[in-house]
Amino acid sequence: MKKFTTVNDIKNLQEIIKKALRIKENPLSESSKGKGKTIGLVFLNSSLRTRLSSQIAAQNLGLNVLTLNAAQEAWNLEFADGAVMNGDTVEHIKDAIEVLNQYCDIIAVRCFAGMKSKEEDVNESILSQFEQHAKVPVISLESATRHPLQSLADCITITENCHEERKPKVVLTWAPHIKPIAHAVGNSFAEWMQEMDVDFVITNPEGYDLDKNFTKDVKVIHNQDEALKDADFIYVKNWSSFDDYAAMPEVKENWMLTNEKLENTNQAKVMHCLPVRRNVELSDEVMDGENSIIYQQAKNRIFSAQAVFSEILDELNSK
Amino acid sequence: MKKFTTVNDIKNLQEIIKKALRIKENPLSESSKGKGKTIGLVFLNSSLRTRLSSQIAAQNLGLNVLTLNAAQEAWNLEFADGAVMNGDTVEHIKDAIEVLNQYCDIIAVRCFAGMKSKEEDVNESILSQFEQHAKVPVISLESATRHPLQSLADCITITENCHEERKPKVVLTWAPHIKPIAHAVGNSFAEWMQEMDVDFVITNPEGYDLDKNFTKDVKVIHNQDEALKDADFIYVKNWSSFDDYAAMPEVKENWMLTNEKLENTNQAKVMHCLPVRRNVELSDEVMDGENSIIYQQAKNRIFSAQAVFSEILDELNSK
Amino acid sequence: MKKFTTVNDIKNLQEIIKKALRIKENPLSESSKGKGKTIGLVFLNSSLRTRLSSQIAAQNLGLNVLTLNAAQEAWNLEFADGAVMNGDTVEHIKDAIEVLNQYCDIIAVRCFAGMKSKEEDVNESILSQFEQHAKVPVISLESATRHPLQSLADCITITENCHEERKPKVVLTWAPHIKPIAHAVGNSFAEWMQEMDVDFVITNPEGYDLDKNFTKDVKVIHNQDEALKDADFIYVKNWSSFDDYAAMPEVKENWMLTNEKLENTNQAKVMHCLPVRRNVELSDEVMDGENSIIYQQAKNRIFSAQAVFSEILDELNSK
Known part of the structure; x- marks a missing residue:
């Protein structure tokens, strides 16, 4: 692997999931x-899981x-x-x-969307500079439009929780929030689910459809109850409007996931990338309930990062 | 040792002091x-000695x-x-x-008193959440009401400086300050001295008595000169009122420790946990004088932390 | 080497340059x-190159x-x-x-000039306290008046780029800026160039002469074009007035280095310590052009630091 900023950098998704589980x-x-060898972890934004899991993964591989x-x-x-x-x-x-090129063998960077200019965010105004100027492999620790190490951890977690032969139904559902939030996790999850052997649907209020460049032909349902029916996995995440960039059009229905909404599902496992605003995005009862696999997901961030760093090292060591 | 947040987590104080000295x-x-294994050092507040000594102790033990x-x-x-x-x-x-549970084998946390609500501070509103939710051993790097790694370092330092058969007289004296300061160091020192083979008294102005839950039957003298008489060790520390929580009732006498005040003592060794406000809590002459063992105390923070981490690792490795 | 805060701490400059290149x-x-052994890197100010290169150098030597x-x-x-x-x-x-004395075998510190009081800055009000109170070797990571690890990296870089028998002509040129900037890099470069086998001149507008204690008998030319003629190396750096301390007397000519100004030189290599304000100190075309050896200079910060740390460790290990 020469770099890791999107799902397209993965040759074989099933193989890398297996590697992460090993x-x-x-x-x-x-x-x-x-x-x-040295990995530089550059944070232009806050981070808890990404910061710690990347450090652990790097240490496990003997990287500075x-x-x-x-x-x-x-x-x-x-x-x-x-x-x-x-x-x-x-x-x-x-x-x-x-300068990072001179000091590091791998550069990993976190650079959130600014949420001011749609054009700048869509064009990855910061990550693109890393991709253009870095002479060593670049790894995204979340950028304006994608969060691929999260998505890989999500795929690992779904794989660990699939115990039946049939395709699981995976639903990405919009959740309420109080501020305009970026699209990176939603976009990225949509992109990766299309590479997994799952039935995938997205549900969000009208006015909140994600960028078609990421969702492509995925079915988008504007009625949450209908979408959640028979779900095996529910991924909860807020995002602001993409069309009317960063706006928060009014939503009349209550989209916060609760135990009541889970009744209609196939005892769906609930996922969230964290941090989560309790009792806004998800109720306490769901967060602390038996359906949540959210902390398992957080743990898998280590193995997602480690699998990717290991693939990058294979490439570097083969030179 | 399963966790370390108070003196009660120590089975045998003399044994752990000996271990630290080894x-x-x-x-x-x-x-x-x-x-x-990985230790997570979580700082919700500023730290110099605790930050550095904990890192050194962990590195000395080969911990990530x-x-x-x-x-x-x-x-x-x-x-x-x-x-x-x-x-x-x-x-x-x-x-x-x-999430820290997923990433760390040990969680160490610094969470100061907020000094707004007596109830929240007394109930350890933050540390208690770590004690409740952590699934790995928790170590306090100072909490609202206690600073046990400091107190253990204090016990080590007193032990190193006791060269006579008789019990030493140890005085905890209040010192002036310009802001309402927490009770953690005072409480904790009082608690640990009751486990040591010393004659222990506390001296502070009226209105500044510490929480009885920590001082118990320790003699409290409101006249500093009387208390300091024949002292072998003087521990200097400010704290605000506990009864009238975080208030600073007026104090007319000068409580700042000076060389003059040391004359009446048994060439007392002077201690302070640092940081210290020079010429407010202690005079320069005391700080820089021959009676001070304050930097030795700071150095012993390494061995205090290392002894505790080592005991916790014994527990983890025995599983 | 017992400490490293100025060029005078180096016994033999050519030897240490050779060591760094090895x-x-x-x-x-x-x-x-x-x-x-443990090195403490204390930052009282921002740092990118110094922070990262010092860490890499220390890790390369097995230091904590x-x-x-x-x-x-x-x-x-x-x-x-x-x-x-x-x-x-x-x-x-x-x-x-x-406290750092108790915890570290080597103390390295960054403490910029405050640019308020000439006296405080000239007297190194902060670094001098480290030199006075540290009981372990002190290394400057840039102080009020000098940046010696940068200067050593500059000497290494010039050495790498000297391919002729004759002495190279090295020009330190003032560059425009929008804020009053410290003299440390300019002073230090002047000091070190006097120890190198080069023809060295300084050029700056009137009113911007550096402190004579650093420049001594070095020729100062107030006409940039004249100074740059036949230069082999041009070191670009802004500084504020030293005489009228931290003032920025008006400069009518354009001192920003451009490709046009390079025409008159001996295909001069261009140097800068970074960070650089593009199109203020240097044009994009120079920064990104073939004459720039600025990133090579940044890389050499690792080897400059590592050579110094290694010499200090020789001293410590011989005790």
């Missing part, structure tokens, strides 16, 4: 694979880890090409990336 | 005991260390049970703890 | 030299690394001797340093 059985099985909280620890970054930097920005992202 | 002689004697500055690096946490999270908080502490 | 060939050749972002992670520091600490400061720098 790593979960024996996390230290490749503990010197990364010896003498450099963590940079770019905003607090380094310099205010300029992102515009050709900018005359006579304002608040002190270092151009291009130069920061070139 | 570690001080040879800090790398158990350098692979923690191999393949994950440090999380929760406020700056992760998400704004909700602490209220059942909260409808439609405000500023992004992640519930319960969920953060459950 | 390390660059084989960075892991001394990978257990620092085993069981403790990083402390003092302002954000620990306590607000007092710097004034004898201060009555009844204001905003919580811990005296003396006490923080004494």
Whole structure:
């Protein structure tokens, strides 16, 4: 694997899921694979799971880890090409990336959507600079439009919880929120589910359809009850409007997932990428109930990251 | 040892002091005991000594260390049970703890008193959630009412400086400050001294008596000169009123420790947990004088932490 | 080497440059030299290259690394001797340093000029406290008046790019900026170039002459075109006025380095310590052009640090 920013960087999804599950059985099985190599974890935004799971995965592989909280620890970054930097920005992202090229064997970066300009977000104004200027493999720790290490952990978790022969029904449901939230987790989950052997539907209120470039031909149902019927897995996530970018059109029905809504399902397992706003996106009863596999999902972030780092190291070590 | 949040988690105080002193002689004697295990150091508040000494102790034991500055690096946490999270908080502490359960073999946490609500602080509103939800051993790096790793370091330091057969006289003296300060260090020191073979008294101005739940039958003297007489060890620390919670009733006498006040003592050794406000809590002359064992105390934070981590690892490795 | 804060701490500059170049060939050749020893990296200011390159250098030598972002992670520091600490400061720098003495085998510190008081900056009000109170070797990661690890990296880079017998002409040129910038990089470069076998000149607008204590007899030319003529290396850096401390007297000519200005040189290599304000200090075309050796310079920060850490470890290990 030469880089990891979308599902397209994976040659064989089933193979990498199996690999991650083998790593979960024996996390230290490749503990010197990364010896003498350095991964830079660059955070332009907050992180708990991604920060910790990436560090654990890297340590399990014997990689040196450099963590940079770019905003607090380094310099205010300029992102515009050709900018005359006579304002608040002190270092151009291009130069920061070139320096990371000199210091790291792998660069992993978290760069959220700004939620101001649809064009900038859709074009991945920050990640694209890493893809363009990095001379070492780039790994996304969530970008404006995708969160692929989360999605891989989601696929691992679904695989672990599939105990029947038939295809499971997987529903991605919109949830309420109080602020305009990015589309990355929703987009990414939609993209990866299309690569899995599942029946996948999305449900969200009108006005909240995700970008067609990610959802493609996936069925979108605007009635949550109808969508949840017979579901085996329900993925709960909020996002703001994509069409009317970052707007929050009024929603009259109550979309918060509750135990009552689970009754109509096939004892669906409930998933969420975390952090979650309890009693806004999900009720306490669901979060703390037996259907939740949310913490298992969080744990699988380690093995998702470790499988990807390991594949990247295979590529580096083969040179 | 299954957890470490109070002196009650110690089976035999003399034994663990001896163990810490053996570690001080040879800090790398158990350098692979923690191999393949991870300790998460979670800071909800500032830290210098605790941060560094815990990292050194963990590294000396071969533990992987994950440090999380929760406020700056992760998400704004909700602490209220059942909260409808439609405000500023992004992640519930319960969920953060459950995720730490997935990632760490040991969770260590610093969570100061808020100094707003006596009830919340007395009930350890944050640490109690860690004790309730953590599925791995929890270590306090100072909580609302106690600072046990400091107190253990204090016991080690007193032991190192006791060269006579007779019981030493140990005085905990209140010191001036400009802000309402928490009771954790005072409470904890009082609690631990009651387990040591020492004559222990507390001195503070009227209105500043510590919580009886910690001081129990310890003699409290409101006249500092009287209390300091013949002292072998003087522990200097400020705290605000406990009865009139977080208030700072006026104090007319000068309680700042000076060389003059030491004259009446048995060449008392002076202790402080640091950070100290020079020339407010203690004079420069005392801080920089021959009676101070304050930096030795700071150094012993390493061996205090390492002895505790080692005991916790014994428990984990025996499973 | 007992400490490293100026060029005077180097016994033989050519030897240490050679050592750094050997390390660059084989960075892991001394990978257990620092085993069981701890370096504390204390940042009182922002850092990207220094932070990451110091960590890599330390890891390459097997050192344990403790990083402390003092302002954000620990306590607000007092710097004034004898201060009555009844204001905003919580811990005296003396006490923080004494604690670091207990925890670290080497202390490295970044402490920029405050740019308020010429006297405080010239007297190195912060670094001098480390030099006075540290009982272990002190390494400057840039102080008020010098940036020696940068200067050593600059010497390494110039050495790598000298392919002719004759002495190269090296020009330090002032560049425009929008804020009053410290003199540390300029001072330091001037100081180190006087130890190298090069023809060295400085060019800056009138009113911007650096401190004579650093530039000594080096020729200062106020006409940039004249200075750049036949240059082999051009070091670009802004600084504010030293005489009228931190002022920014008006400059009428355009001092930003462009390709046009390079025409008059001997295909000069262009250097900058980074971060750089593009199109203010340097044009994009120079930054991204073939003459730039700026990223190579950034990479050499690793080997500069590693050579110095290695020399310090030789001293420690010989005790």
